[in-house]
Amino acid sequence: MxxxxxxxxxxxxxxxxxxxxxxxxxxxxxFFTRNPRGSKAKDLDPADAAALVSLMEEHxxxxxxxxxxxxLNLCGAEEKNRVFARETMADDLRRMEHVPGQYYNFHPGSHVGQGVETGITLIAEGLNAILTPDQTTTVLLETMAGKGSEVGGRFEELREILDRVELSGKMGVCLDTCHVSDGGYDIIGDLDGVLTEFDRVIGLDRLKAIHLNDSKNPIGARKDxxxxxxxxxxxxxxxxxxxRHPALKDLPFCLETPNELPGYAREIALMRQQAEQLQ
Incomplete structure (x- = not known):
């Protein structure tokens, strides 16, 4: 299913x-943990979180x-921005424990001219300051399109971050179809090859979720x-x-397409129909 x-x-x-x-x-x-362009989070109602847990179990x-x-930018050039990102993410992870066992996805960050290697180092340092041994939430690095100074446009960059995280068992990857296509991976003509490369570099066991999106730009455009x-x-x-791919079919897929709720309902129905068809 x-x-x-x-x-x-x-x-x-x-x-x-x-x-x-x-x-x-x-x-x-x-869902966004707080305003996607801001920092303030609403007060969390534990009873409301418990109600969601019950609904998810029932269905x-x-x-x-x-x-x-x-x-948030864990590899920003200014320390105050990195501290802000760490504190916000740590707060998010504490709040997520009210709905245990879920995923927390983030864009690795932009090195803003410091270089990819410095960006990777700062991201890993930030994660090492945030992750705790007793958390139940898995933190996901999102594959990026590689625009500007983004870190994470290549699988190798995500692997380097994962290798430097001390509690690496708390980490995974979310693959965004628009991002990887814009980043130059040919999921249109060679999906098997892209997944083989992902497995070689990162490991398919690290792949926990998919952002299912079409792209307004051709492969390799780096536009997002x-x-x-x-x-x-x-x-x-x-x-x-x-x-339909056997390596992906059991993962959670999330649409991030430019839609209102009726459009999402149509796309959910469409992709369920497509998934049921024979390959």
């Missing part, structure tokens, strides 16, 4: 997101994905502009192969 959902607003709380996911025929979802949800704010399913350069046929 395809585990698929979309990005939902957390403004009404945990349980409301779970109910909304069910209305969309989703069995997972993603056999796949793990859900909390997404860190875009403003998401498109609705079937309306971009990747296309429905290639994305259908992604959800």
């Amino acid at each position: 395809l585990h698929i959902g979309c990005h939902l607003s957390s403004s009404k709380g945990f349980a409301a997101m779970g109910r909304q996911a069910l209305e969309l025929d989703a069995d997972t979802f993603q 056999s949800f796949a793990p859900i994905i909390a997404h860190a704010p875009y403003t 502009r998401h498109a609705r399913i079937g309306e971009g350069f990747i296309g429905l046929e290639a994305l259908a192969r992604v959800v």
